[in-house]
Amino acid sequence: MLYDTNPTLEGVKTIDEAKQGSVFFKEFPAMGNTPGLKHFYIESYGCQMNFSDSEIVASILGDIGYAPTRIMEESDLILVNTCSIREKAEETVRKRLKVFELIKRERPGVKVGVLGCMAERLKKKWLEEEKLVDLVVGPDAYRDLPNLIGGAEEGGRMVNVLLSREETYADISPVRLDSNGVTAFISIMRGCDNMCSFCVVPFTRGRERSREPFSVVAEAQDLFDKGYREVTLLGQNVDSYKWENPESGEKADFADLLDMTARIHPDLRVRFSTSHPKDMTDKVLHTMAAHENICKYIHLPVQSGNSRILDLMNRTYDRDWYMDRMRSIWNILPDAAVSSDIITGFCTETEEEHQDTLSIMEFSKYSMSYMFAYSERPGTLAARKFADDIPEDVKKRRLNEVIRLQNTLSLQHNQKDIGKTFKVLIERDSSRSDKDFCGRNSQNKMCVFPKKEGLKPGEYVLVQIKDATSATLLGEVVG
Numbered sequence: 188m189l190y191d192t193n194p195t196l197e198g199v200k201t202i203d204e205a206k207q208g209s210v211f212f213k214e215f216p217a218m219g220n221t222p223g224l225k226h227f228y229i230e231s232y233g234c235q236m237n238f239s240d241s242e243i244v245a246s247i248l249g250d251i252g253y254a255p256t257r258i259m260e261e262s263d264l265i266l267v268n269t270c271s272i273r274e275k276a277e278e279t280v281r282k283r284l285k286v287f288e289l290i291k292r293e294r295p296g297v298k299v300g301v302l303g304c305m306a307e308r309l310k311k312k313w314l315e316e317e318k319l320v321d322l323v324v325g326p327d328a329y330r331d332l333p334n335l336i337g338g339a340e341e342g343g344r345m346v347n348v349l350l351s352r353e354e355t356y357a358d359i360s361p362v363r364l365d366s367n368g369v370t371a372f373i374s375i376m377r378g379c380d381n382m383c384s385f386c387v388v389p390f391t392r393g394r395e396r397s398r399e400p401f402s403v404v405a406e407a408q409d410l411f412d413k414g415y416r417e418v419t420l421l422g423q424n425v426d427s428y429k430w431e432n433p434e435s436g437e438k439a440d441f442a443d444l445l446d447m448t449a450r451i452h453p454d455l456r457v458r459f460s461t462s463h464p465k466d467m468t469d470k471v472l473h474t475m476a477a478h479e480n481i482c483k484y485i486h487l488p489v490q491s492g493n494s495r496i497l498d499l500m501n502r503t504y505d506r507d508w509y510m511d512r513m514r515s516i517w518n519i520l521p522d523a524a525v526s527s528d529i530i531t532g533f534c535t536e537t538e539e540e541h542q543d544t545l546s547i548m549e550f551s552k553y554s555m556s557y558m559f560a561y562s563e564r565p566g567t568l569a570a571r572k573f574a575d576d577i578p579e580d581v582k583k584r585r586l587n588e589v590i591r592l593q594n595t596l597s598l599q600h601n602q603k604d605i606g607k608t609f610k611v612l613i614e615r616d617s618s619r620s621d622k623d624f625c626g627r628n629s630q631n632k633m634c635v636f637p638k639k640e641g642l643k644p645g646e647y648v649l650v651q652i653k654d655a656t657s658a659t660l661l662g663e664v665v666g
């Protein structure tokens with residue numbers, strides 16, 4: 188899962204200010220308004236799965252004559268795909284709704300919809316208090332959008348937040364909204380059965396279900412045929428992917444799915460996220476080793492380095508188990524980079540237990556981490572069972588220590604790459620200069636290098652690394 192990629196919009200009052208903070212404006216460059224069609228404008232918050240869901244939504248809306256637009260003021264339908272993972276994510280969405288209210292005041296015909304994880308949690312409140320919201324649609328109810336939008340157009344206030352045990356949207360071909368034409372995400376499963384005690388996802392996204400493998404492979408093949416060169420297989424816990432053909436009994440686990448996807452073409456890179464330490468098998472590691480085009484990068488969130496806290500978090504592994512998984516990675520994939528998610532200040536965490544988190548970071552030598560202070564989420568196991576008893580300033584101080592250590596580890600990790608040559612898939616111009624390209628190596632490190640005559644995004648180049656920061660490798664094309 189991913190993370191608050193979006194700006195907070197503290198103090199936004201006008202539409203122009205809003206535009207500056209809008210993800211859509213930054214990342215959906217190619218769309219303009221098409222005369223004669225209705226238009227929807229969508230913003231997505233939170234994890235990559237949400238961004239991927241927005242592409243499903245775009246496809247469903249396309250079937251009823253809605254085209255995407257990046258011009259919020261000219262849209263007929265404004266949608267916000269929401270995240271509940273931490274309180275801050277929810278606050279960001281509330282601020283955005285205030286902005287949409289300004290637009291609705293100018294053009295009362297515009298409909299506003301709240302999609303995704305906050306929908307289920309807050310449906311009553313949205314409809315009762317937030318008078319501007321016309322639609323509330325949960326993550327498993329997007330097929331109902333045509334019906335719900337129809338009702339909203341007739342003045343209704345529509346809601347469908349039913350969660351499903353089956354829905355995978357396998358037959359819906361996503362509209363790639365913010366595409367660079369080179370890399371794309373494919374959802375291979377939905378929901379989560381893990382019940383980590385801090386996490387709201389099992390409640391907002393429902394039970395885990397896996398998508399039929401051949402539809403995943405067909406989607407990846409289609410992307411490759413269209414010129415894409417990298418797919419990332421997405422799930423809350425990809426290692427528990429499982430599928431069985433009810434008629435033939437044929438089975439596939441995640442390693443099988445990886446293998447099938449990697450066989451599409453050696454020039455199609457395959458990535459995946461997120462792995463769970465309790466489920467990540469050596470079979471997956473051996474499958475990664477067997478295919479050059481499966482990227483040697485694993486996002487393996489540890490959350491905490493202390494066994495008592497891991498137990499309270501209901502992660503179902505302990506410190507030793509995690510360290511054993513790291514050793515397996517090093518044995519089977521000596522070149523792999525590993526990254527993590529870390530939470531500081533979980534309920535009852537002592538200073539010594541926090542030190543265990545710092546020491547497991549040093550042990551694991553993460554190339555990078557996503558780091559968070561614990562944020563109690565209503566309805567979760569932790570909220571029901573434990574007091575959120577670590578003061579905010581202590582959580583923040585521990586978080587800063589974790590961030591400082593990670594910066595050092597990232598820099599050290601990257602400095603070890605100076606002098607090495609990597610195969611890099613060119614993605615786009617570097618954000619700093621259009622004289623440079625950027626793209627990632629197999630270990631998911633962003634490499635920046637001067638452009639060379641004839642090269643373009645979607646091509647592989649060999650880049651020799653000359654310098655490094657904690658976030659980026661800087662190099663030159665060789666060979």
Ligand code: 5AD
Nearest residue numbers: 188385386488528529559560561562
């Ligand atoms: N508080 C802080 N961080 C959280 N995460 C999930 N729930 C919470 C919470 N309540 C973090 C975990 C997870 C990542 C996606 O978000 O580290 O792996």
Ligand code: SF4
Nearest residue numbers: 379381382383386388
């Ligand atoms: Fe949340 Fe745990 Fe599931 Fe990840 S594995 S989505 S942290 S419950």
